[in-house]
Amino acid sequence: MSFSSENFFDSLQGAIAYLPVTFKLTIYTFVISLFIGGTIAIIRNYKVPMISQFLAWFVTIYNGLPLMVALVIYNLLFMTNYDNVARFFHISKTISEINPVIVGYFSLILSSSCSYSETIRGALQSIEQVQYEAGYAIGLSKLQTLYRIILPQLVPVAIPGLINNLVGTIKGTNLVSAIGILEIMGGALTPCALSYSYLEGYLAAALVYWLFSFVLETLAKQIEVRSTKFRRQIV
Amino acid sequence: MIEITHLKKSFGKQEVLKDVSFKIQKGQVVTILGPSGSGKTTFLRCINFLERAEEGELRIGDTRINLRKASRKEILNVRRRTAFVFQNYGLFYHKTALQNVMEGLVVVQKIPKDEARKRAEAALEWVGLSNRKDFYPSQLSGGQQQRVGIARAVALNPEVILFDEPTSALDPEWVGETLDVIKKVAKKGITMIIVTHEMSFAEEVSDKVVFMDGGSVVEEGTPKEIFTNPKEERTKKFLARIIPQDMYYI
């Protein structure tokens, strides 16, 4: 097997050209899933009747579904049912005019929301009951206690797990290439189709993914350090 | 004046409070004694709705509130007129001592920040913690944390402060300073209900002592009546067990 640095740099360029696609997929998925996952965790934490049982059941089942399987199922459903749904909602666009990335987002957000919710719920469970009670006792409402007392304490506990989740999401964005979305991987492999040599493409993709994860992780760790100042022990 | 009548509370099948009635006049200090598991904590927690009673009525000033059916608004109203000092302090970990005291002033009482800061600083100075105001709870000793907890309660200027064994989580070396601060609160004329196992403190600080056992008030009276001349057998037994013999005659 030969390695051509020229092909490697071509692939690297291709990968970097599609970095924004992966970046957008990652960030949008992260932010939306953080919100949905946080909401799921809070509902379950407060044991809202019915909804919290349903969510517990859903999260458990969904976490057992590999992202790739979910992705191809949704893609298939999307392909076969699009016309009916579009007719129902009077959408005039044909399926070829719709960017399949929405199926990618759907799968990524659903699976990320479930896994983030477990991380956040774990962090919530680590907060002592007396923190809620102290909030109520000074006259804060339930919502004020949640926003002013519980969530700020949650952040430093949840961040290490969420960094893990974020890396998982970055890796997950790679899978959407399976339904024909060009991202880092696709960009890196495009030049390979001409040279019939794929090693350079794979390595270039790996390098860009690795750098991207590294940068995001480093940023997230900064937030972690900043959010934990109250846990520092001097005494 | 604060009055609780016919308070009942169960956890599952276990009746923890069996028809407890209780009265405290403005400016009084009442201590509640009783063996562990007798329902003292639950009693305090029912007053500010950290637990929901099955039955009972609370009168605070001119307001009457059904302890079982109270609406969210009524609960908030009661909580804003009372303060609670927790056994394990209950300080907000992510806030400094000063921020802990300011939180209720700013968010609940809507006092402007500058004014709230002044009041919080004064409250911390009053409990002897001026030099620790910018410390987080994790940087304070147990005794200091509990004094912040007391400052937080006093700063809110409540109609009554409920203390749940404020010194029993403390290392012995910090108990004295904390009790001194509570005595200072008593001298201020603030109405207080204190659950404690510190007998000589209870004797010194209380206007009235209530002895609870098995979810009921067994006996109540002045400290002198309870400590030197208890009437009920259960009170005598409890005191004999908890007080060293020589203290009886002080």
Ligand SMILES: Nc1ncnc2c1ncn2[C@@H]1O[C@H](COP(=O)(O)OP(=O)(O)O)[C@@H](O)[C@H]1O
């Ligand atoms: N949240 C709870 N769930 C179930 N049982 C409880 C709960 N809180 C207290 N109890 C029970 O109620 C009884 C009274 O408890 P508590 O009020 O804490 O007593 P005390 O403060 O006098 O030691 C105990 O038997 C205790 O086990």
Ligand SMILES: [Mg+2]
């Ligand atoms: Mg107790």
